[in-house]
Amino acid sequence: MISFRNVTICFGGTLALGDVSFEIEPEEFVFITGPSGSGKTTILRLILKEIMPDIGEVVIAGRNVAEIEKSELPAYRRSMSMVFQDFRLLSDRTVKENVGLALAIRGVPEAERDGKVKEVLASVGIESKINSFSQQLAGGELQRAVIARAIVGHPKILLADEPTGNLDPDTAWGIVELLETIRKNGTTIIMATHN
Numbered sequence: 399m400i401s402f403r404n405v406t407i408c409f410g411g412t413l414a415l416g417d418v419s420f421e422i423e424p425e426e427f428v429f430i431t432g433p434s435g436s437g438k439t440t441i442l443r444l445i446l447k448e449i450m451p452d453i454g455e456v457v458i459a460g461r462n463v464a465e466i467e468k469s470e471l472p473a474y475r476r477s478m479s480m481v482f483q484d485f486r487l488l489s490d491r492t493v494k495e496n497v498g499l500a501l502a503i504r505g506v507p508e509a510e511r512d513g514k515v516k517e518v519l520a521s522v523g524i525e526s527k528i529n530s531f532s533q534q535l536a537g538g539e540l541q542r543a544v545i546a547r548a549i550v551g552h553p554k555i556l557l558a559d560e561p562t563g564n565l566d567p568d569t570a571w572g573i574v575e576l577l578e579t580i581r582k583n584g585t586t587i588i589m590a591t592h593n
C-alpha cells in the first residue's frame with residue numbers, strides 16, 4: 399500500500415530522513431515512533447505529496463507519487479485523511495456541520511449527508527454531541543469528532559500525527575482503540591507518536 403524506497407530528504411542543511419525504506423501492507427496499523435525532530439511528520443508529508451524526496455521513491459497504491467500531476471493532487475489527497483494533535487474543527491460550526499462539510503467536499507448530495515454524519519458519530523461514540531460546538535467538547539470528544547470527519551469519506555489511508563499528544567493516558571488509549579476499529583473496517587492507519 400505504501401512503499402518508501404531509499405528515501406532521503408534534507409531541509410536546508412538538516413538531514414530529516416536518510417536512506418529510509420519500508421513497506422506498509424493494506425489494513426496494517428503502523429506506528430512511527432521516535433523523539434521530536436526524528437522525521438515522523440516528514441514521512442506523513444511525503445505520503446501526502448506536500449514535499450518530495452531529494453533521493454529515492456515514495457510509492458502509494460502502486461503509483462510513484464512523483465508521477466502525480468498537480469491537477470490530480472486534490473483528488474489524491476482526498477483519498478486519504480489526516481488527523482493532527484491539535485484537534486482542528488471549524489469553531490463557528492457544529493460537529494454535524496464540520497463532519498457534513500467533509501462529505502460536501504467529496505460531492506455527497508445534501509440529502510444523504512445527515513444520515514452518514516449520524517452513523518459516523520455513533521461509530522466514534524459521540525452521537526450525543528452532534529449539535530455541539532468544539533469549545534463545548536472535552537479533548538477526547540473533540541478528537542473523536544476530528545476522527546469522524548476524517549473517516550466519513552471512507553479513506554483508504556488514515557494518517558494520524560500525534561493524535562493523542564494532548565490527551566491523558568486513558569483518553570489516549572480510547573483513541574487508539576477507536577483507530578484499531580477503523581482499521582478493521584478497511585483503512586490502513588499510520589500513526590506518528592513520540593510516546
Ligand code: ADP
Binds near residue numbers: 412414432435436437
Ligand atoms: P518529528 O515529526 O519527528 O518531530 P519532523 O519530521 O517534523 O520531526 O522534522 C525532522 C527534521 O527536519 C527536524 O530536524 C526538523 O527541524 C526538520 N524540518 C522538518 N520540516 C522542516 C522545514 N519545513 N524546514 C526546515 N526544517 C524542517
Ligand code: MG
Binds near residue numbers: 440590
Ligand atoms: Mg511531528
